[in-house]
Amino acid sequence: MGRVTERRRVLRIRDGAVSTRPDTLVAEEPLEIRLNGKPLAITMRTPGDDFALAAGFLVSEGVVGRAADVANIVYCAGATEDGSNTYNVVDVQLAPGVPLPDITLERNVYTTSSCGLCGKASLDAVRTTTRWPIADTPPVRVTPELLAVLPDRLRAAQRVFDRTGGLHAAGLFSPDGELLDLREDVGRHNAVDKLIGRGLQSGQLPLSRSILLVSGRASFELAQKAVMAGIPVLAAVSAPSSLAVDLAAETGLTLVGFLRGGSMNVYAGEQRLDLRARATAGAGT
Template identity: 90%
Template sequence: MGRVTERRRVLRIRDGAVSTRPDTLVAEEPLEIRLGGKPLAITMRTPGDDFALAAGFLVSEGVVGRAEDVANIVYCAGATQDGSNTYNVVDVQLAPGVPLPGITLERNVYTTSSCGLCGKASLDAVRTTARWPIADTPAIRATPELLAALPGRLRAVQRVFDRTGGLHAAGLFSPEGELLDLREDVGRHNAVDKLIGRALRNGRLPLSQTILLVSGRASFELAQKAVMAGIPLLAAVSAPSSLAVDLAAESGLTLVGFLRGGSMNVYAGEQRIDLRARRHGRRAALGRPATS
């Protein structure tokens, strides 16, 4: 199987001093996802958790929603001259009777590490294929203080990032701020798919009592994946896109961006942000009685 990191020789220049040294880089290799033996998608990813990545991708596409929907996932022999396995092709076999809603196997989707399925989905498509409407799930609430603590907790366990500086991370947290799972990948959408795929394989979907935190920006694809997995709150350390905000507002997703230090912007779903303590403190400071 492929390695998560690789070593390369670099020319290092620091304050005029020149030297050569080996550098640790994050590995990036293509993964072809097949469904029932037919090519479905190719994504550039960091090797590891490939079965979870494939399963999470199918959750995001609305194909599966339970562990029982997937009969098997296997590696296929790669296209090498000696017929050896490159571990860069996986085939997903669905359980008998599982339909393929809203998907065309002949489209041969190519996804990059930066954008996911750019422009493929629409707001209507997500609304009609989401299995677990977020507005109908039990509500969770998070204080600004709890959200502000999450990036530090995520960063503290990014082991591969510490070695390479070149990976995105996605972390799944409980409403109390406990880190439930962490995945790293060269593509932010792959990291999220790996989280969702692991949850599917462990029978934990929908993720209605969780908070998803991503390093980098919150694109439409990431908001889509959160909605499709039933995640009610998505937070990002950088900016969201306009379409991500539109999807969040329409689906009921709470979307937080620019989560840095004690500051953040809430773009949609502010009902899940618990501001009661701050409001009570402000009333007390102004000499007003605090009401519940």
């Protein structure tokens, strides 16, 4: 198994004083995901939870939706000249009867640690292929006060970030603000896939009674992953993209950006925010 962190020598300069010291860095390595033995995708990720990452990626692409859809996930041996296992190639075997998707590595299904595939065709595909339309899920109501405390709870649980300062985080919270799960990765979309994959493996999909919080911006890809997993609320500490807002508006996803302290912007799905307490307070002034 690959290491989450690595040590490197650095030249440190502080107020004119120069010294050398070891520094802890987050590891970044490629992961090739194969489907029934054929190459499907490559992503740059932080090693760890690789099976969950692969499973979550397949949920995001609409390939699987239940734990029973996956027969097995294994690391592929023989990835080096001596036949040893590098733990950088995983093969997902689908259960009998689960159709193979019309996507292969030859069609350039390649993701980096920072971006994914965007476009109007992608937006239309997400809206029409999600297994759990968010509008049909049980109602989830959240208050601005609850959302405001989530970034601090996420940050307090980021153990690897404390050592490296170089990881994105994705946290899954209950409607009451309880941290249900947290994953860290050099790629924000990988962290989300790891969360969703763990939900698939434990039979918890759709994640219709949860709030997804990400430590960076809310890209189209992250909104896509939330919708495909049935997550009704996506919050980010930074800005959303225009296409993420478009997707949220079309699918009913509640999208919150610039979540910092008691300040936030709600870009779509404001019907899930409980503003009664604030309305009452404002009426009394």
